[in-house]
Amino acid sequence: MEMYLALNHAAEPAAAPVVDPALANDVIAGLGAQQKFLPSKWFYDDAGSRLFQQIMALPEYYLTRAELGILRNKPDDLAEWIAPDALPVDLIELGSGDGAKTISLCDALMRRGTPCTYHPIDVSAHALIELQQRFLAELPDLPLHPILGDYFEHWPSTPPSHRQVVMLLGSNLGNLNQDQSIQLLKRVRSRLLVGDVLLLGLDLKKDPGMILAAYNDAQGVTAAFNMNLLRRLNRELDMDFDTEHFSHYASYSPLDGAARSFLVSKRRQVVRSRALDREFHFARGETIYTEQSQKYSFEAIEQLAAASGFDVASTVTDDLGWYTIAVLRARPKQPARAAFLAAALPVGWPAFTPW
């Protein structure tokens, strides 16, 4: 009887994976394009989030240490802008990850006696669970309202009498192209009242060799992170990528300040998705563009803010001058001026911007 059941079970067709329509659409559009691409938000399944945590600890990945240095060593510089008065604060973090950096700022605000509620938003359940554990252990008195979802689609409801302070750290904005950056910042601005604050963690332009190394580490963790995207597609869209037949390639162009990551097909091959009932053809050497990481000048930050309805109140920079947290304040809407400034956006921003 037992054997019958086991055999019967084995003979059943495997359950089809539940397909996320947004992922399906992005894969059909991206792998069907002339220059193949995949949006970087799909990096962050559980394995991708774990790999990203390893990346943040790599010697080459200076970004996390620099940003953490600002948050740990200069939280009062930021807190003065966030909480100059007694107004309660709602901290809304877009793409919070595990919250390891933000906790220092929350701690500083609580020590100053600022009434504060934290609303982290992230697509990664793994990251939000870690965040919740961290905050429960270290700041149990901080009201915490995590939101699992896309920050393009979700926004917490907060009392109008509170100051909203939105955070976009980890140079997350740099993963978007120019149009998307302005679109996201305008969307944020549309949720804010004049005087509300946006904190933007941004990587500054610097030695190109140092930037490139951050996306091409010696241990190959960034390569594994990039390759995990294909594993995710295999699992979630029933695809048959053979990761042995792809490699990781990173580049940095000082001309436009963009680091870019690609997956390179090592040979001519066809990859199928049973869930999508499609196949995708790859020539030898053909690339999938998977991530952009924009580096900024202070002028570019000013222009980006102006084009999206903000003023730059301050830039708090690490001691080496590699990274900045820009403090932007929502300014009164001035459509004519905003349109004029949008037309004067930074020269040399990446021209190829598929997502």
Ligand SMILES: C[S@@+](CC[C@H](N)C(=O)[O-])C[C@H]1O[C@@H](n2cnc3c(N)ncnc32)[C@H](O)[C@@H]1O
């Ligand atoms: C580069 S990590 C940065 C994490 C954290 N902010 C930090 O600085 O350590 C990017 C995070 O944003 C999340 N993310 C990316 N795109 C997102 C989106 N559209 N909506 C919500 N979360 C997103 C990822 O899951 C990931 O946790």
